[in-house]
Amino acid sequence: MPPADALEDAATALYSLRPDEFTAARNARAQSTASDDRELAARIRELRRPSPAAWLVNQLVRHRSDEVEAILELGAEARQAQGRFDAVELAELGRQRRRLVSALAREAGELAEELGAPVRTPVLDEVAQTFQAAMSDASAADAVRSGRLVRALEAVGVEVDLRDAVAGGPLPSAGRAEAAGGDDAAPAARADADRRARAARERAERAVEAAERRAAEASAALEAIAARLADADRRRDELTARRDELEEQLRRVESEIADADRAQRALARERDRAARDAEAAEVDADEARESRDGLE
Structure with a gap:
């Protein structure tokens, strides 16, 4: 082995x-x-080529580790504190999770462009689905952290199927340590868990704000490039129209040159005939003068 x-x-x-x-x-x-x-x-x-979504999650782990860890920590703290949050807090937590995952999925698209392997929207949907699964299950979070995903993950209820999902050996069993702090924990431990959960939510919120700020900056840059591209398109259209106009003028001039060439050739032929006629007339004149002189 x-x-x-x-x-x-x-x-x-x-x-x-x-x-x-x-x-x-x-x-x-x-x-x-x-x-x-x-x-x-x-x-x-035997290692299998990763799916596009798995590859992109692996790259987020490498290149956007802070944002990824914020998501996974928020999921861990939410799982531990699930029974202690009220309905309002849980609803807010759910909204925050969706915002954070959506922001990271958008950032994943930008990262794919940076790495020279752009992806389509369905791939980004699978990336978001994988992070939702990682937030709901500790073992799935470990699979994401490994950076060796082979395929996207999906949560079915509270279960995530991890068979053949990670390449290169077993994962650390962080999920068991998390499970050890269940409902029998002391009140002080539960209070500490709540504090850590809220701290994770704050870190996640900062990560969301940072990702949304980068997305806004990227959108502004895209708009500026789009405006420059529109100007370039207009300039190209103007030059194309000018070229077409010049080509039409060239065709007219070439046609006029062809007409002039034909007229020149016709005049040359007339000149040659006139020259022959003049030469013949000169010969006739010479003969007439000689005849006249002979009569004298």
Whole structure:
């Protein structure tokens, strides 16, 4: 059995790549490993290419770790405090979760563009679905934190199916530690859990505000680029119209040149005929003068 950390290290490196780079890099790594550890090479070769949504979640873990951790912490604290919040607080918590997940999904689209692998809206929907699952289940949160997701996650009720969802070895069992602090905890512990839950909500709110601010800045930049593009389109249309006008003028001039060429050739032919006629007339005149002179 290959060391778990060696397989995990290989998976961590491979799942940081773009999906279109994954297969070639995996095969190359397996080949380079085979001479030292054939079993590890075989396990590496079994690693599956991540789905677009899983790849993007893995990149968010690497490039937007603060926002991801804010979501996962909020989910953990909400699960622990579920029975102690009233209906109003739970409703507000639900709204905050949706805002945070939506903001992170939008940021995921921007990150995909930055990394040179833009995705479509259905992929971003799967990203949001994965984070909703991670907020509802501790093991799913651990799967997201690993950065080695192979497929998107989905919560069905309170259950999240994690079979074959993570590559490269087992996950840490953080969920069991969370479950240990159940309803039998002392009042002081429950109060501390409530404080941590509210602190997580505050961190999540700050993360939402930061993500929404970046989204607003990106939208403003997009509008500025769109305005410049519209100006460029107008300028191109003007130049195209000018080109068409000049091409029409060129066609007219070329037609006039062709007419002038034809007229020039016709006049040249007339000139040649006139020259021949003049030469013949000169010959006739010479003959007439010679005849006259002979009579004298």
